[in-house]
């Protein structure tokens with residue numbers, strides 16, 4: 265529970281500085297932490313009936329309304345965690361980890377939808393193959409996985425599910441690096457993790473839900489029924505852009521704080537890591553074009569960041585923080601996919617291409633998904649960064665009575 269403690273003058277400190285963190289249990293506790301039988305003044309107002317995530321209970325609680333008076337008085341007892349006035353700082357110990365977990369949860373829902381729709385697409389016969397001369401109506405029907413548009417929807421889901429998982433694993437590695445790499449490198453790992461946290465949270469939340477929508481689409485009418493699980497994944501995933509800091513708040517955190525903190529040092533650490541990947545991929549047959557595209561995207565993100573802050577007016581800089589978040593996320597994921605493609609090429613060079621339990625399609629599928637990301641997804645950043653770099657104020661200037 266985040267709440268404010270009045271000062272000696274009885275007044276509250278305005279803004280987040282005055283916030284403290286408390287634990288407010290249902291039953292009061294003794295000094296040694298053991299629970300007493302005495303009820304705290306916390307009452308269940310009711311359950312929230314949610315769109316998704318129905319496997320977890322979500323409640324509305326009322327505090328201190330006198331339903332369970334403590335020592336004859338209305339008012340819930342809260343036990344202070346950490347120091348007074350440092351509530352937000354303490355909460356972020358939990359929140360930073362929670363944001364990465366939210367992203368990983370979103371990715372897993374995206375993965376589940378991908379697998380369900382892949383299975384369906386392999387089995388569902390509908391339509392006929394398109395040959396050079398068009399369709400042959402006397403030919404047998406084909407499974408829908410052979411239709412280009414269905415493959416496009418599977419490719420999008422694969423890009424999100426496998427790319428999102430790789431991003432989650434990178435963040436997990438950075439958590440370890442903060443404790444295990446050389447002291448000089450620890451600071452870089454911490455900075456990179458701080459910078460990537462809004463991306464790890466927001467990118468899967470937005471795009472894995474879109475992936476779930478594509479999974480529904482592949483199942484056609486059945487996708488919209490409760491006979492198949494994909495509609496549930498979509499409903500469940502809708503939460504992830506909302507809780508643990510909404511999408512809009514992640515954008516403000518990224519452009520308003522993370523890319524400018526320490527004189528832009530975190531962004532410089534990321535740029536160095538991406539540039540290293542660009543250099544390595546530039547020397548690999550079949551990946552040089554992607555390496556160039558990634559170098560270009562990184563340059564555009566850097567230029568848009570500078571342009572956004574060129575006037576130093578936060579209202580202008582942050583007017584398009586969400587499109588910035590989207591473009592930044594897609595650039596990070598292009599980096600991740602180039603790393604995955606490099607790993608696939610390395611495995612190919614080591615002769616693992618056509619043997620082993622992964623099957624022949626495994627590495628080809630990775631490389632094709634990297635191609636998909638660079639052809640269909642990365643070019644979107646130009647539209648997003650355009651409004652950022654121009655400091656477009658179309659939305660900012662809209663007045664409430666225009667709607």
Ligand SMILES: Cc1cc2nc3c(=O)[nH]c(=O)nc-3n(C[C@H](O)[C@H](O)[C@H](O)COP(=O)(O)OP(=O)(O)OC[C@H]3O[C@@H](n4cnc5c(N)ncnc54)[C@H](O)[C@@H]3O)c2cc1C
Pocket residue numbers: 314317322503506507508509510511512513
């Ligand atoms: C299923 C579920 C479980 C939850 N569990 C918990 C829990 O365990 N503990 C807990 O504390 N909370 C929990 N929450 C609450 C959740 O964290 C909040 O709903 C969430 O942070 C958004 O806050 P809000 O609902 O007050 O929305 P608001 O803050 O009212 O936001 C509404 C919209 O306005 C936008 N907005 C708000 N402020 C700004 C701004 N300054 N600039 C730009 N845009 C802005 C937001 O981005 C959003 O789009 C849960 C919510 C749900 C749905």
